[in-house]
Amino acid sequence: MRVLMTSWEYPPHIVGGLGAHVGALAPALARLGVEVHVVTPLRTDSPAYEVVEGVHVHRIASPGPAASYGAFYDQVRQANAILAEACLALRGEVGGFDLLHNHDWLTYFAAREAKHAGHLPLVATIHATERGRGHGNLASTEARSINDTEWWLVYEAWRVICCANYMAGEVRDYFEAPADKLDVIPNGVDPHLFSYLDGVDLSAFRATYARPDEKLVLFVGRIVREKGAEVLVRSAPKVLAEMPNTRFVIAGRGPELEALRQLVHEMSLQHHVNLVGFIDDASRDRLYVTADCAVFPSLYEPFGIVALEAMAAHTPVVASEVGGLQEVVRHAETGITIYPNDPDSCAWGILHTLRHPEWARLRAQNAYRAILERYNWDAIARETLAVYERVIAERARTDW
Numbered sequence: 001m002r003v004l005m006t007s008w009e010y011p012p013h014i015v016g017g018l019g020a021h022v023g024a025l026a027p028a029l030a031r032l033g034v035e036v037h038v039v040t041p042l043r044t045d046s047p048a049y050e051v052v053e054g055v056h057v058h059r060i061a062s063p064g065p066a067a068s069y070g071a072f073y074d075q076v077r078q079a080n081a082i083l084a085e086a087c088l089a090l091r092g093e094v095g096g097f098d099l100l101h102n103h104d105w106l107t108y109f110a111a112r113e114a115k116h117a118g119h120l121p122l123v124a125t126i127h128a129t130e131r132g133r134g135h136g137n138l139a140s141t142e143a144r145s146i147n148d149t150e151w152w153l154v155y156e157a158w159r160v161i162c163c164a165n166y167m168a169g170e171v172r173d174y175f176e177a178p179a180d181k182l183d184v185i186p187n188g189v190d191p192h193l194f195s196y197l198d199g200v201d202l203s204a205f206r207a208t209y210a211r212p213d214e215k216l217v218l219f220v221g222r223i224v225r226e227k228g229a230e231v232l233v234r235s236a237p238k239v240l241a242e243m244p245n246t247r248f249v250i251a252g253r254g255p256e257l258e259a260l261r262q263l264v265h266e267m268s269l270q271h272h273v274n275l276v277g278f279i280d281d282a283s284r285d286r287l288y289v290t291a292d293c294a295v296f297p298s299l300y301e302p303f304g305i306v307a308l309e310a311m312a313a314h315t316p317v318v319a320s321e322v323g324g325l326q327e328v329v330r331h332a333e334t335g336i337t338i339y340p341n342d343p344d345s346c347a348w349g350i351l352h353t354l355r356h357p358e359w360a361r362l363r364a365q366n367a368y369r370a371i372l373e374r375y376n377w378d379a380i381a382r383e384t385l386a387v388y389e390r391v392i393a394e395r396a397r398t399d400w
Contacts, residue, residue, distance in 0.1 A: 008106035030054030030382035080109035123159035164324030210247035218291035223254030228297035238347035288313035309368035316360035334367035
């Protein structure tokens, strides 16, 4: 089976969960014998073409990210015109594809051209929606254009994969998609992602972020409103009132970082909240392993790969009961869930976790068991391959 996969992100260019998902799924499919060709914009100094973990990666030079948000949609359209040409040329070079798999709206236009030019069945994975990010609202012309593009992607797709039942509900409600067109296949994580740190003394590393007598509360994610870092900061005074030896480490960058830094200053939390910005993978791994608690207070979260990463590190998790997160983090079983956009609830979840380390440890063990049984990429690739096989079989019975 030969599959053409289109994605706006692919390692080492990763902005959020989309890049992490595609970067893990494609090699897992390759391990199952699928010949995967990923077409993606060239955003780093990586080679224009290389085979990585069995995946043929084609990075295409195209317009970069827009300087202003309002121009982003237009630049995506320009980039897609170039990506479409690359897809059509690649089809001729390799002798055709059995199926096309596109991830989110950002590469929809190129995928649509490849679909109709080659009469290829299209599988679409919807990772998030513009209306969902806007909490049901489309506040700008660009947001409405993105929403329209998502509608067309769902319409053009033979089948649509959603990462959670919550997302499947959004796709049904926002795009009038029939339920029998949707498949729910979760995100995943490598269960052995942190095994290289087993037995390693990380006390010196941890000391660069927190004193030995301090509890370390960790947030990892993009600094945008929907990820809820502001909620975590606003919860800090209540946590510190009861457990003053607590250090909050917020790792990530994004458009709200300076506003968050100002909030920390206004609340006089500089000695308790560290905004560390971007961190490399090695530092991220070590923070997960040494943290006493990982908090994900999202306002909107289609799934939340970062929560799975914490679970794979055996780190106790506190997460908003929202979106796909509530399907992964089960209250009092695999983590503690809190009310979204509620600093008091967030503080309660953190304090409960820090005060009862033995209970937190049991929840972390349950969470890791869930990773082994459900949320690993080999299992997810097998489910995805089953969707491919169904679509190819159905396509063979049509004369399109």
